[in-house]
Amino acid sequence: MPDLLIELFSEEIPARMQAKAAENLRKRVTDGLVEAGLTYAGARAFATPRRLTLVVSDMLAASAPVREERKGPKADAPDKAIEGFLRSTGLTRAQLETRETPKGEVLFAVMEKPGRPAAEIIAEVLETTIRSFPWPKSMRWGAGSLRWVRPLHRILCILQGEDGTEVVPLEVDGITSADLTEGHRFLAPGAFKVSGFDDYVAKLRRAKVILDPEERAGHIWADATNQAFASGLEVVEDKGLLAEVAGLVEWPVVLMGEIGEEFLELPPEVLQTSMKEHQKFFSVRDPKSGKIVRFVTVANNEAADGGAMILAGNRKVLSARLSDAKFFWENDLRVAKSGMQTWRDALGAVTFHNKLGSQEARIARIADLAAELAPQIGAEAEAARRAAGIAKADLSSEMVYEFPELQGLMGRYYAEAAGHPAEVAAVAEEHYQPLGPSDAVPTAPLSVAVALADKLDTLTGFWAIDEKPTGSKDPFALRRAALGVIRILLENGLRLKLSKYFVSGLMLDPEAQRLHLDWMEAEQKLHETVPDSEEWTRRNLISLEMNKREHELHDRKASDLVSFFHDRLKVFLRDEGIRHDVIDACLAMPGNDDLLLVVTRARALSEVLKTEDGENLLQGFKRANNILTQAEEADGVEYSYGADPKFAETEEEKALFAALDTAEAAITPALEAEDFAAAMAAMAGLRGPVDAFFEAVQVNAENAILRRNRLNLLSRIRTTCGAVADLTRIEG
Incomplete structure (x- = not known):
């Protein structure tokens, strides 16, 4: 049974697209082969910056013959019915069989399709795959019509069996298949032949290409950590960056360089973020001081000078980037030490959502709600109000404008610089937590109060304007916010009747606001009339009706939001092995907006x-x-x-x-x-x-x-x- 090897060789494929592209190649080709009758034992796909590779092992040499039998109309059916059946089968009247059935003589078509050689099927499947490949972005080049992520140069497609290796004949937009590939762009340029997958992998390695992205990543991490360890340092782990860098090089060469002395006093997170986002550098930390003191870069070339010139160039570019970060940091510290009021005022001009007002208005709502929640959590109400008031001030800072992922973290640094106590400064960072299912939840009472207020304001606000998640779409991350509330309550053992804290947020509903204004107007007119008069009675009925409609609207939306929490709770408890029907049995009991009570019962x-x-x-x-x-x-x-x-x-x-x-x-x-x-x-x-x-x-x-x-x-x-x-x- 032969093995199939495919390589699509092109200009550099963006690192973020490689893993998905390799999986798409594997799935589309193997699905097409199986559909055409070619089964196999296993398939593996690989990606480097310049190639997508697929190996399919122990594949059938040809598809099996197919015999299809199709029942047609009766033998004495009208001619048009018989002609239609003949057209659908591609047979002539003489080729049909007449069989006796309980319903009389019926025509049957028996169609036999001979098996096809594997090479013929592979060529069709691969051409279809290449022409319809689902790249997130693609381009055309030259005069051809083919679209690919970057110009496609070669198609390697060979079958290796007991009788040797054969090239699967294929031509796509002027590119003809062959048994040729190329090595590293700089270290081993030029084409060479391969006879099978093992030969392919071995020759690529000699040509300075490591095919397996996991092997490249492992090599990078091992070399980086060894170099850091030799200097008494440690590399800051970043799996996402490691996967990305492994997709940028075919022959990784790890180099460690020094950061300028003038930048070492920057917060470690600033250094780490700047180097990662701008240069794709790993951060190297001194475990004694916790400072980032060096960087690791990964080159795609073996330099004759051991990488000295590469490191010099990287240090020069890095210094320019870090100079910007240092400038932002120093400017922000001056504003922070003056009390951060400038930033807080600036948020009045920043729109949170066109139907929910500015960031400043939102922060005011969060502060009020945090003060309301605080006594139930063990925090002081006014302290929670103050902490909420400064928690998002860093959104106006230059550093967060440049690096949005540092929001909250920089807020903690700036709050400390402004002279706020550590527990208040910590709120700026912790109130965003948890950011994901594996992220830690806040436990300090002040942070818990503001985190809950932040998430509840988000949920009630978007519920008020009917911007709820639909299907797989959740543009405002409301499912994540609800899950965050659930985890904070359960992991801190907090008893809260959630619907009690929906009131102010749901009042952002334009209809609720209109009803509230109508009720206030009716109340005002009621007080202007003589008590117990006929006009007073009429106005009192109007006031009661307005108040009733306002409460009905609130209760309906609050009930809907509680149900949303219940749905998220079921998903959250699934991993504990608690069945949905068990949770439903407990949700049917009184107090079902107290999620800790529901979970304890369940x-x-x-x-x-x-x-x-x-x-x-x-x-x-x-x-x-x-x-x-x-x-x-x-x-x-x-x-x-x-x-x-x-x-x-x-x-x-x-x-x-x-x-x-x-x-x-x-x-x-x-x-x-x-x-x-x-x-x-x-x-x-x-x-x-x-x-x-x-x-x-x-x-x-x-x-x-x-x-x-x-x-x-x-x-x-x-x-x-x-x-x-x-x-x-x-x-x-």
Whole structure:
């Protein structure tokens, strides 16, 4: 079974596109081969700056013959029907078979397609792949019509089998396939032949090309860390930068250089960001001082002087970049030490959203909400207000304008320079957290208060103007904000009724504002009239109606936003193994806008349902609920009270009465104390008596008194278990 090797050799492919392009090449070619009947054992794709490579191993040498049988019209069908069938099959009337069926004689077409050699199929699939390749951006060059990310120079396409190697004949826009490739642009220019994948990899390495991007990345990291270690230093880990740099070079040569002495007092994060964004340099840190003192660059060439000239040029360019950063830093420090008021005022001219006002207005809302939240979190209200007021001031700074990714971090430096306490300065950095699912959440009370206020203002504001996420689109990162709120509440063990804090944000709704103004106007006119007069009564009714409509609008949007939180909560708890129906059973209980309460209840219920007692009790509950529901529908009454042990005939009935008394006595105080584990343990203890009851007792007895009493007893089971969670929502 032959192996297929494909290489598409071009000018430099942007590093950010390489991994996706390699995967697209693998998927499109292998899908096309399989669809055409060529199966294989394995496929791997690789990318370097100048080539996309695919190797497909143990592929069929030809596709299998295909025999297709298609049923047509009856033999005596109208001529037009038969002619249409012939056109669809490509056969003549003489080639059709007539077969006897229960419905009479029917025409059948039997079409046999011979197998095709692999080379023929590969050529078709590869040409289609090249011409329709999904580059994010592509270009045309010369007089041809082919579009590629950069000019395509060569197509290597060979099949290696037991009989040797053959070139798959293919021509795309004047580029003819061959068994030729090229090495490193500078270190080994020129073309050479290859006979298969192993030969290809070996010859590329001799031609100063490392094919595997993971191997290039590993080489860069090992060499960089070794050089740093030899100087008593350490390289700052950055996996994203490592992957990008590995996509910029085919033969990585790692060089370490020094940073000018005048820049070493810049914050480490500024140095790191400037070198990464502008130069693609790794930062090298002194573990003793924590300062960034050197840089690592990766060249694509082996210089005769050991890289001295390369490093000199890099240091010169880096000094210019860091001079800018130093200028920004010094200017910003002067503003910070003057109190940052200039920056705060400037945010009044910065639009947050055209329907939600300026950044200054948003910060004022966040400050008010943070002060409202603070006492519930253990922070002082006015301290939270002050911290929120300066938390986003750095958005106006020169450094953050140049490097937006440093927002918050620079705010902490500037707040410290302005003389604010460390816990207040920390709010500027921490209130953005968590930025992602693996990011840490703030734990300091002030930071928690402002972080929650920031995210809740974002959510309520965009909810107010009906800019909610739809499908996969979430341009304002509202899902991330909701998940951030959930994680902050759960990981800090905070009990908050979220809907209480939606009011000010939802008032940004233009309709809510109009209703509020109408209500205020109606109230003003009400106070201007004589009490208890006919006009006063009329105006009072108008005022009440305006107030009612305003509250209905708020309640509707608040309920919708709470449901959004519930959906995010289900996604968040999925990794814990808590099923959606378990969460739904807990969300159906009162207080479902207190997410910590919901989760505590859901975790306890989930643990109970994992036990044999819990699972069997659930089945007993469902049986009781089904019997009771059917009886209530049939009788047109509700069996919700009146179960009396004096009418119990069997020992199992009496035992169930006693067990329910015991369970209720334990469940009620446990729920009041919000000890859901204890409440559900008491509920699970009903499993035995409930099972015994259903095994021994006929609920729908002929005696009407016994039947009614037993149905009321089932109602007690439903009520007792339903106090813990809505078990009707549990599946199974």
